[in-house]
Amino acid sequence: MTDRPGPPVRFTPSTTPALVVRRDALERNLAAMQSACDAAGVRLRAHGKMHKCTTLGLRQLALGAAGLCCQTVGEAQAYAAAGAGDLLVTSPPAPWGAGKIAAIAAAGTRISVVADDAGQVERLGAAARATGATVGLVVDIDLGTHRTGVPPEQVAALARLAASTPGLEYRGIQAYLGHIQHVADLDARRGALAAATQRLSALVGELGAAGLAPQLVTGGGTGTYQQDLADGVFNEIQAGSYVFMDVEYEDCGAVDGQAWPFEQALFIATSVVSTRHKTHVVCDAGLKAHSVDGPPARVVAGAPQGARWRPMGDEHAALFHPQMMGVLKAVGADFAGAITAADEDAAIPWPADAPKVGDIVWLQPGHIDPTINLYDALLVVDEDGSFETWPVDARRSAL
Template structure:
């Protein structure tokens, strides 16, 4: 990617998307889904951006997934007309989801117990509308979802509830998406497929054939599309990718069919030390629930980014990484190592270290929570930046 010049950036830290890479990723995933005969319902929690969501739908996706009520509201307001809320909603959410369905949008919602089904039914009836009810299944993530043996009872409850229509079953295998062991990822996914196929047969025999079997993700997409059981894929991170997915590798091995498209631009603000320079991107600019962000451009090859507080991060020069490691994680040890290196006349300041005012480009470790830190995506087409609001961060107040 030819990155924008410093003069083209309105400020830093700035979240930037390479539009060409984004478009290629969207096109590639849609082609894979089309070839497999599986609908793509891309997960909007990755980007929380209705403009990006519309682009994905325009390229062939049936709609979007939303993880929260606020995301669903933003997507519908932004022109997305088919949204599935993939987490069982809080007790207060029923009236707001029913209100979305009143706009004419097709709104699906997941549930994993009968109380949730009753509340959603009451809200839909009160609003004079219908919600699609998808039974959420737990096949190992143990976050939400009913065990498979409970699915028939819940499907019957959804089918009988006024204001609801039984819309299918969901099985998101989040615990498999980033498994480093590719063979184990495959075998665990295939075990889940066997369970799902048996469950579909059970529901079908009971007269409740699920209209949709939805789930899957970027880290298992190839297995999911080949499974013969999923009718809908919920992948999301493929659109922009991140270090975590790069590290774990694609399902089936080889090279990813998707490429990095998401970056954070950071400005160098201080160069007082031989071991590292300081940029204006720290904890508040980069989610740290995954691997550290990767230095892509603007610094010597092999440089490392590490946070140095809320607003700052270091770019450690590769020739000095041994010095920093020797200092250890103890703050006093780190400070002593840096001070000693600065005072050592045998060590010169690296001539290829960034200078104050330079831009260093970073690839986020985990895309979803990093995007959630920003108000907008700045989409670079090679000539100009276009601002796309991350409008799904909004939670509408009652």
Template sequence: MGTKVNFPSTDHLPQTPLLVVDRAALTRNLARMQALCDAAGVRLRAHGKTHKCSTLGRLIIEGGAVGLCCQTVGEAEAYVAGGITDVLVTAPVPPWGPARLAALAKTGATVGVVADDEGQIDRLSDAAVAAGVILDLVVDLDLGTHRAGAYPKGALKLARAADAAPGLRFAGIQAYLGHLQHMDDLALRQTADEAAHATLKALVAELTAAGLAPPVVTGGGTGTHAYDLASGVYTELQAGSYAVMDVEYDACGGPDGDWTFEPALFIASTVVSANHKSHVTVDAGFKAVSMDGPPARVVAGAAPGSLWRPMGDEHGMIAHPALIDVLKAGGRDPLGFDRAVAAADADPDRATPLDAPKVGDLVWLQPGHCDPTINLYDALHVWDGEKLERWPVDGRRVSL
């Protein structure tokens, strides 16, 4: 994945830290995935949990996707309010969720939801009947992630329950293999994914023989998209991160080795302090960069090889590559870091690097993990090379 971006200048940015999307890269990513799905004869139902932005969701659908996946009831509500009329909630919902999904279907939207036990099916059926609507019910399968889903041996029983339940339409089966998406060993990733496809094909045959041929087989992801599209078993692809990408996907490699998609999501940060030889301090810390994946990558505004590391809620450091040994000397001990930085500052043989960023300079970061980083912001600021357009992240969690 390259990072050839014409980043906006400070004149175009209302503040920092700011989440900025390179529109040209985003557009190419969306077109590439849609073309791959079209060529494979597989519908794209892009996962909205990545961006949580109905403006972006509409753009994906305008490009040919059949609808969006949602991970939560709140995301589904935000997307329907934002003009998206076909959503699938891809995780089992809490007991308070069925009534809200039924209310959503009453607006005229096509609303699907997964279930992995009969109690969930009963609650969804009751809510749908009470609202006078039909919900699409997809049986959720666990093929190794062990987060949610029923084992394949229980799928037929659940499909029969869904098919018999009033207010529900048995819509198919779901298999998302989250545990494979960032697997570094590409050969093992492919082998494991193809083994899951064999299990799915056998299950489809079992359901078909029982008179319950699944209308939809939905799942897959960015990290396995090439294998998923070639499998011949999926009818829908649920990839999401391909739209913007991140350091974690870059590090694990694409399913074909080289990524088809490119970085499109960046964090603009500003240098607010530059009193040390080893590093400068920017205004992007834990509240601006999710840390559940690899650290954010410095992609512009600092010397090649510079590292970003968190320095608290509001701040991060940009460590110069020539003085990264200072960080290593300090280790994880705050007092050790203190001593190492102070020693470097006092060392007359160490000079402040001439190419170190100055106070007020912009430093651009690529997030380590796109989904939770986007969730920290209330908007995507989309840069087309001339102006910024604000797209609200309207699918973030909202408390009623």
């Protein structure tokens, strides 16, 4: 990763916790990915599930993205209503979603959706015919993630069904390699990706020989994008996290072994609300402010270097002072006892550089997608401290 950028220095949020975006870092990230895709002659289909923000999605399209990915029908409705003209729903929809997807197509948006069984194809076709619309069908392939998708040997049959179903247009195949994106061992990530890409390349050839050549070979992601672009099998990349970056991606590293060309652009701003203990202060960014399905948030500014964030309930979290970590570890399992012992030990001084009540501490989210989903808006800040509010408006349920 490039030198760690700090949060906007001329901005203090009026309330916390808040999601704050440093606009210049965001713009550099957007430009870097778009330039890489353009240079490789591969379309960028930016993944809207990461940010769920129509303002940001439209910005990606304005900079050259060919379209947006949506993981949910609700996201597709929001991005279509905002004016995004080319959408791909990257997860097979529940049965109730077929009519809603067809309605989006009938309203004039070019929309495609993945499917991994015949029933989904038939429902989507029936819904499209009922509205007089055409819905694109992309066959979802499982190359190891084992979440959705058909095995490679079943792709041709489903593609043939899609091509012969009135109301649908067979548009290609999706191979999202989610199980590879965060593999920390770079050699293991490269090897797994090479094997999957080789199988995908062979499948593209098999489909062509069967008269089912895919217009679209879509997949990839931030964790593999460099090799995805270089291998020449994908003609469309579904990248999302590059926009903001998080601890999870920063820790696993770029697949080429070099520094990421993307930088942290998203911060959680949290206020210190209590300083009653020597070992830690308490802030207002707890479990409701940060998803904990990935690594913990990383403290990047506003507290001593090496301070650690740990949740302490729904609304609270601790920011542990780095010089106190040894005190806590020495006590072992009795965590509460260690805090009490430190407070009562006159030989242990209060850290002079600990944050004070009211101070703002800035965090890097561990996993941005589910963290952003907890907020109503992004505060997008310029270097002079001015800001815009961008609603996180695509997180609503389908209506």
